[in-house]
Amino acid sequence: MSxxxxxxxxxxxxxxxxxxxxxxxxxxVLHGVSVxxxxxxxxxxxxxxxxxxxxxxxxxxxxxxxxxxxITLEGNDISHxxxxxxxxxxxxxxxxxxxxxxxxxxxxxxxxxxxEPLGIQxxxxxxxxxxxxxxxxxxxxxxxxxxxxxxxxxxxxxxRVAIARALALRPKLIVCDEPVSALDLSTQARVLDLFLEIQxxxxxxxxxxxxxxxxxxxxxxxxxxxxxxEIVEQGEALQxxxxxVHPYTRRLLLASPVPDPDRQAERRKARxxxxxxxxxxxx
Numbered sequence: 001m002s003x004x005x006x007x008x009x010x011x012x013x014x015x016x017x018x019x020x021x022x023x024x025x026x027x028x029v030l031h032g033v034s035v036x037x038x039x040x041x042x043x044x045x046x047x048x049x050x051x052x053x054x055x056x057x058x059x060x061x062x063x064x065x066x067x068x069x070x071i072t073l074e075g076n077d078i079s080h081x082x083x084x085x086x087x088x089x090x091x092x093x094x095x096x097x098x099x100x101x102x103x104x105x106x107x108x109x110x111x112x113x114x115x116e117p118l119g120i121q122x123x124x125x126x127x128x129x130x131x132x133x134x135x136x137x138x139x140x141x142x143x144x145x146x147x148x149x150x151x152x153x154x155x156x157x158x159x160r161v162a163i164a165r166a167l168a169l170r171p172k173l174i175v176c177d178e179p180v181s182a183l184d185l186s187t188q189a190r191v192l193d194l195f196l197e198i199q200x201x202x203x204x205x206x207x208x209x210x211x212x213x214x215x216x217x218x219x220x221x222x223x224x225x226x227x228x229x230e231i232v233e234q235g236e237a238l239q240x241x242x243x244x245v246h247p248y249t250r251r252l253l254l255a256s257p258v259p260d261p262d263r264q265a266e267r268r269k270a271r272x273x274x275x276x277x278x279x280x281x282x283x
Contacts, residue, residue: 044216111146
């Protein structure tokens, strides 16, 4: 896929943080990562905690320093965008965070939460209220939700509010940082289906970050697997999540939880056998 057709292009991305102590070397989190996303496409980033997947999302959002490499959105370099430039970017680039309990202001009504990004962009009054009603309908919440506080909703409903907030300005790309990991399995499935429905209706693209291969298989067109700050496998979602090539990806697949106890037991047995074989090879 050529760079001209990509909505987002991350090329040779390196992220370093200062080491602790005056003479400590910088700690390198990402080692030259490259990934791209087309319009209307979902690319899943998957890996264990500490693999660097969330750092990629944070770098795209301007929340992590870009030491080397470039990040471009619609051909425009946003690697070192200023705060003022980031405010303009918020029309095209939004985020849904992991925890719906902490990502919403508990003292604001849902209507105020959804109106806030609209107000920053100069959309107020009747126009803002109309848009809030549209957003609630889009995420399948009742109109009277706008007058209620986040604590009055379940975890899945709160995440729907967070998704509605991300959609408020009709962005082209949403960074989804573990958006269902705090939810139970049945609620996860409903929220994932909502992401798919929204994409079909709006054409929005997703950078979907998760530690769970089964989750990214459900929503992604392509998948990149992160291990210790490097992409070790990348390709079509069904291939990477169904018949992975890299040993690390196979280990992730075996570790993914499934609702069927018999299948879960089989996976647990296979994971232990894979671990024993790996240990034997290392010896």
